[in-house]
Every structure is written in C-alpha cells, then in structure tokens.
Amino acid sequence: MAAGTPSLDRVVALLRRLPGIGPRSAQRIALDLLLRKRALMPQLAEALAAAHRSVRHCSRCNNLCEDELCSICNSGRRDRGLLCIVESPADLLAIEDSGSYVGEYFVLMGHLSPLDGIGPDALHLDLLEQRLQETGLQEVIFATNSTLEGEATAQFVAALVPEGIRVTRIARGIPMGGELEYLDRSTLGRAVQGRGTLDF
Amino acid sequence: MAAGTPSLDRVVALLRRLPGIGPRSAQRIALDLLLRKRALMPQLAEALAAAHRSVRHCSRCNNLCEDELCSICNSGRRDRGLLCIVESPADLLAIEDSGSYVGEYFVLMGHLSPLDGIGPDALHLDLLEQRLQETGLQEVIFATNSTLEGEATAQFVAALVPEGIRVTRIARGIPMGGELEYLDRSTLGRAVQGRGTLDF
Numbered sequence: 001m002a003a004g005t006p007s008l009d010r011v012v013a014l015l016r017r018l019p020g021i022g023p024r025s026a027q028r029i030a031l032d033l034l035l036r037k038r039a040l041m042p043q044l045a046e047a048l049a050a051a052h053r054s055v056r057h058c059s060r061c062n063n064l065c066e067d068e069l070c071s072i073c074n075s076g077r078r079d080r081g082l083l084c085i086v087e088s089p090a091d092l093l094a095i096e097d098s099g100s101y102v103g104e105y106f107v108l109m110g111h112l113s114p115l116d117g118i119g120p121d122a123l124h125l126d127l128l129e130q131r132l133q134e135t136g137l138q139e140v141i142f143a144t145n146s147t148l149e150g151e152a153t154a155q156f157v158a159a160l161v162p163e164g165i166r167v168t169r170i171a172r173g174i175p176m177g178g179e180l181e182y183l184d185r186s187t188l189g190r191a192v193q194g195r196g197t198l199d200f
Numbered sequence: 201m202a203a204g205t206p207s208l209d210r211v212v213a214l215l216r217r218l219p220g221i222g223p224r225s226a227q228r229i230a231l232d233l234l235l236r237k238r239a240l241m242p243q244l245a246e247a248l249a250a251a252h253r254s255v256r257h258c259s260r261c262n263n264l265c266e267d268e269l270c271s272i273c274n275s276g277r278r279d280r281g282l283l284c285i286v287e288s289p290a291d292l293l294a295i296e297d298s299g300s301y302v303g304e305y306f307v308l309m310g311h312l313s314p315l316d317g318i319g320p321d322a323l324h325l326d327l328l329e330q331r332l333q334e335t336g337l338q339e340v341i342f343a344t345n346s347t348l349e350g351e352a353t354a355q356f357v358a359a360l361v362p363e364g365i366r367v368t369r370i371a372r373g374i375p376m377g378g379e380l381e382y383l384d385r386s387t388l389g390r391a392v393q394g395r396g397t398l399d400f
Contacts, residue, residue: 051210055207
C-alpha cells in the first residue's frame with residue numbers, strides 16, 4: 001500500500017494490527033476519519049486512553065470492570081448459588097445477551113492449549129478456587145466453547161469443584177433454525193444423545 | 201449487544217461508527233485491545249490525536265499532507281506537464297501503488313452528486329483553476345470513478361481546462377484476469393469500442 005502522510009501511515013499501521021482489519025480497510029478507516037469524521041478522532045483517542053487507564057479485572061470473577069468488583073458481582077440481584085464458567089468476556093456478554101441466566105460468572109480468560117504453551121497457570125485458577133469456596137454455591141455450569149480446547153478445559157477445571165456441588169455443561173445440540181440436512185455429524189450425534197422430553 | 205464496562209462500551213460505540221465495522225467486530229476489536237494488545241491502546245490514541253492535529257490539505261493539489269505542500273508536489277522529480285484528476289486520496293494512493301504514473305495530481309475530494317446536494321462548490325475548483333494556469337501543463341488525465349457521478353464530474357471539470365491542453369480519460373475495459381463470460385455488458389461494450397492495436 002502506497003504512502004499517505006507520516007501520521008496517516010502510522011494510524012494505518014496500528015489499525016492493521018486489530019483483528020479483522022486488513023491493509024485496505026485500515027486505509028479506508030483512516031481516510032474516512034480524516035476526510036469525513038474528523039471530530040471522531042479526538043473522541044476515539046480519548047476513549048482508548050480512558051479504557052486503557054481504567055479497565056481492569058474483577059477481583060472475584062476475573063471479568064473486565066472498572067472498580068474492585070464488576071457490575072455483576074456487585075449487583076446483589078444475581079443468584080450466587082449458580083456459577084457459570086466461560087473462556088472470555090465476549091462469551092459472558094453473549095450469555096448475558098441471551099437473557100437466559102441469572103447466576104454469576106467466572107471468566108478464565110483463555111483455555112488450555114498445550115500446543116500453544118497455554119497451561120493451567122494462565123487460567124487464574126487460584127481466583128476460581130477462592131470463588132468455589134464461597135458458601136451457598138450449588139451448581140457450576142461449564143460454558144466453555146464446544147472445541148477440543150474448550151472441552152479439555154472444562155474437564156480439567158471441573159476437577160477443582162468441591163464435592164457436593166452440581167457440575168453441568170450447557171447443552172450441545174442443533175442450533176435454533178438449524179436444518180438437520182446441513183448439520184455436521186458430531187453435532188447431530190450429540191443432539192440425539194442429549195435428547196429430552198418433548199415440551200413447548 | 202450487552203454492556204461491558206462504561207469505558208469499554210464507549211470504545212465499542214465509537215468503533216461502530218467506522219466504515220465496515222459492525223457491532224460484533226467493534227466488540228471483538230475492543231476486547232482484543234484490552235485483553236491481548238493493551239500496549240497498542242495508548243499508541244493508537246496518540247497516533248489518532250497526532251493525525252487529527254497535523255494532517256491537512258496540500259495548498260497546490262488538495263491531497264492530504266502535513267506541510268504546506270504534499271510530498272508529491274514537493275518532490276521535484278514528478279512530471280509537471282501531466283496532471284491526473286482523482287476524486288479522493290484513496291484513488292491517488294491506488295494509482296501511486298500501480299507504479300504507472302510519474303505526473304502530478306489534483307484531488308477533488310468528492311464528485312458531483314446533485315441528488316445528495318453536492319455541487320461544484322464542493323470540488324475545490326478555484327484551487328484546480330490556479331493549478332491549470334501553471335506554465336508547462338500539457339495533459340490533464342481524468343481518473344474519476346467509472347460511475348455516473350464520476351463521469352459527470354469528469355465532463356464538468358474538463359470544461360475548465362484551457363485550450364491547447366490535451367484532455368484524456370484513463371482506459372475503461374476488461375480488468376486484468378477478467379473473464380469475458382462474467383463481465384457486465386457495459387464494461388464489455390466499452391472494451392470493444394476502446395480496442396487498440398495488438399501489442400505485448
């Protein structure tokens with residue numbers, strides 16, 4: 001990609017390091033900012049600096065937050081008997097978005113991946129063990145990804161859950177709107193294995 | 201999309217206003233920055249602020265630059281007899297990238313679009329007329345987009361070129377690697393009309 005001005009080139013080079021942004025879209029974004037959305041530039045600069053300064057991890061559930069505790073741990077209206085374990089804040093947001101869950105979370109910030117050198121140390125398990133000791137916990141729900149790494153992580157972490165606490169996994173089956181004809185064999189196999197009583 | 205922290209939400213909201221970035225990718229970018237590329241955040245903030253401060257328009261060709269003149273007008277190694285008229289800095293960069301042009305440019309920063317209320321006033325034509333008066337100019341090459349607006353803009357602006365200066369348009373035809381079977385009729389029609397002597 002040919003050169004613009006030095007500071008334009010610098011913006012383009014940094015934008016290219018963001019996920020899903022290639023050279024063309026980095027240039028398009030930078031020029032769009034400079035030519036049409038100039039007022040957005042100092043706003044975005046300030047927002048990035050502010051988030052960099054203030055976003056940290058919740059000292060209880062490891063989710064992103066700006067205070068000692070995140071808004072979920074702080075809410076007082078969540079069911080503390082339910083703990084859902086997810087790999088990332090994006091997964092937590094997706095479950096929140098579904099409006100189907102009233103319990104609390106723990107965010108591992110990753111998954112086991114021996115080939116990439118990611119072992120148990122990366123998963124903040126000491127913080128999780130503290131949470132697992134809190135009184136009143138009744139069920140730990142694993143909502144790690146349905147991938148090799150996600151499953152292995154769930155298996156490994158499940159071993160830390162104290163006796164007497166129910167351990168579950170979110171259901172695997174055919175997605176809503178999914179057509180059987182086009183589903184992969186393993187999803188369909190799981191869906192048949194995990195069949196439940198018919199209810200609407 | 202559910203909420204993260206306030207300053208994370210602000211970054212996501214601003215990112216969504218950039219071209220080609222939807223709600224999912226805005227969230228993905230913001231989380232990627234916070235979780236994996238934290239050092240990039242102040243760098244990007246500073247780069248945006250710096251570009252916002254220093255990028256302006258070349259007083260001769262209207263391209264983006266950081267001094268009185270852009271690097272092309274300033275170079276001394278470009279053919280001042282050739283002037284290529286483009287709609288945007290991205291178009292200029294694309295032509296530079298092709299390595300096929302040694303002349304100078306004028307950047308209109310738009311095209312005529314009466315339906316959107318964009319008239320000749322938006323095209324910096326006073327600056328262009330100054331450039332057209334410079335001695336030694338031999339050819340004005342129109343490289344506006346091959347759209348209705350681009351063609352109309354070229355036609356309108358061509359009327360400003362003084363007598364005795366050659367006025368040309370970049371070739372329209374089949375793109376490199378293009379298969380005739382899949383080309384639209386108007387491109388193919390243009391290509392037949394504009395046929396040239398066989399040479400390799």
